[in-house]
Amino acid sequence: MYNLSDHFKEFALTYKYNNKALQEIVTILISKDTSIAKLKTYLFENSIIIEQIKQEALDFLVLYAYYTLKDDCITEAELNDFIALKRILAIKENDFIIYKEFQVKEILKQQFLRMYSDKFIDSNEAITQVNLQIMFGLSYDEFEELKQDEVINALLQGANPKDLDISSLPKGFVL
Helix, strand or coil: CCCCCHHHHHHHHHHHCHHHHHHHHHHHHHCCCCCHHHHHHHHHHHCCCCHHHHHHHHHHHHHHHHHHHHHHHCCCHHHHHHHHHHHCCCCCCCCCHHHHHHHHHHHHHHHHHHCCCCCCHHHHHHHHHHHHHHCCCCCCCHHHHHHHHHHHHHHHHHCCHHHEEEEEECCCCCC
16 A cells, blocks of 8 residues: 655645545545555445545545645655545546636635736746646646636736747737
């Protein structure tokens, strides 16, 4: 079983749980002797169906995303943790947009504002964009649409399109 990072463990220990089942699942996941068998036993013995705690799991992951972005980047370990947690908690590809669209858009908007404010996307910011797209299960087109306003704003402020990590100019935009 994948071992979650110490960074995740720090977050998990400070998180204020509203759902006892989610708290128990996370406790099992961060324990030193964690295993899939141990998790399955807990779920079976307590008649817990992961789907029943989907909303709480999504809230938990949204807050973990904020936590990972405190330093304005997403490490490989943080991304791997997020992906593993999505699998364990049975989060499907579109669940974030279906159930947590506002929160996801807020996270992305904050990041896009920060990234495009200097009219230049460096390699770390480009990697963070890819990681955000992966974390929230967004298609390329969905992600491009969500960042379009900030791209246009940067272009209007004189940014060179080559510096913005974009594949094409926004529709209707002419230099």
